[in-house]
Amino acid sequence: MDGFLLIDKPEGITSHDAVDRLRRITGIRRIGHAGTLDPFATGLLIVGVGRGATKRLSEIMGKEKTYEATAVLGATSVTQDRTGTLTEWSSGQVVKNDGGNRPEWPTETAVREAMAGFLGPQKQVPPMYSAKKIAGKKLYELARAGLEVERKPADITIYALELLRYSPPMMSFSVRCSAGTYVRTLAHDLGHALGTGAYLEALRRTAIGEFRVENAAELAGLTPENWQKALFAL
Numbered sequence: 001m002d003g004f005l006l007i008d009k010p011e012g013i014t015s016h017d018a019v020d021r022l023r024r025i026t027g028i029r030r031i032g033h034a035g036t037l038d039p040f041a042t043g044l045l046i047v048g049v050g051r052g053a054t055k056r057l058s059e060i061m062g063k064e065k066t067y068e069a070t071a072v073l074g075a076t077s078v079t080q081d082r083t084g085t086l087t088e089w090s091s092g093q094v095v096k097n098d099g100g101n102r103p104e105w106p107t108e109t110a111v112r113e114a115m116a117g118f119l120g121p122q123k124q125v126p127p128m129y130s131a132k133k134i135a136g137k138k139l140y141e142l143a144r145a146g147l148e149v150e151r152k153p154a155d156i157t158i159y160a161l162e163l164l165r166y167s168p169p170m171m172s173f174s175v176r177c178s179a180g181t182y183v184r185t186l187a188h189d190l191g192h193a194l195g196t197g198a199y200l201e202a203l204r205r206t207a208i209g210e211f212r213v214e215n216a217a218e219l220a221g222l223t224p225e226n227w228q229k230a231l232f233a234l
Contacts, residue, residue, distance in 0.1 A: 026227055033052035080185055
C-alpha cells in the first residue's frame with residue numbers, strides 16, 4: 001500500500017523515531033520522511049509509506065518550508081539552539097538557559113529592520129551541529145569530537161520573515177524559506193546582527209509547500225486499525 005501521511009511530530013523524538021513508530025503501527029518497513037525536524041522541534045513531517053511513495057519524497061523535499069520560531073537574545077549556543085551550552089554575549093560566561101542578563105535590548109524597530117536585511121537570496125553557513133557531511137563524516141560527529149571544520153556556505157532564500165512577538169529577551173517570528181535553510185542559524189545570525197547574540201528556543205514547522213500542519217495527524221492517535229484513513233496519494 002503506497003501513499004503519504006501528514007504527521008504532527010511531537011517534541012522530544014527524532015524524525016527517525018517517528019518513522020520507526022509508524023513502521024510498527026503500519027507493519028510496513030519501506031517508510032521515509034521528507035525533511036528532518038530536530039528532536040526539540042515540532043510540526044509537520046511528511047511521510048512516504050511504501051516503495052512508490054518513498055521514491056517520490058524528493059519531489060516534496062525541495063518545496064519551501066514555513067516555520068514559527070522563538071529565539072532568546074543575550075546569549076549564544078554551540079548548537080545554535082537551547083540544547084547546547086550557552087554563553088552570555090556580553091561577558092562570555094557560561095549561563096543557564098535564561099537569555100543572559102543584558103541591561104539594554106534592541107528596540108522593536110531595530111529588530112524589524114534587522115529582519116528586513118535577511119530577506120531574499122543569500123548564503124548561509126550550515127551549523128557544525130548538523131547532519132551535513134564533509135569527507136564522509138556528519139558535522140555533528142565532528143563537533144562532538146571537539147572539532148570545527150570549514151563549511152561551504154549554501155544558497156538559500158528567505159521569502160518572508162515576520163516578527164510575531166517581542167518581549168526581550170524573547171523574540172518570536174515566522175519565516176518562509178527555501179529547502180535547506182537552518183532556522184537556528186537564522187536566529188543565531190539575527191542575534192549577531194542585533195549585537196546581542198541569540199539562540200533558538202522553540203521551533204514549529206507549519207507548512208511544506210501546500211501542505212499544512214492543521215491537516216496533520218497526531219502521531220499518538222494513529223493505530224494499526226486507523227492509520228490507513230490518514231493515507232493519501234499525490
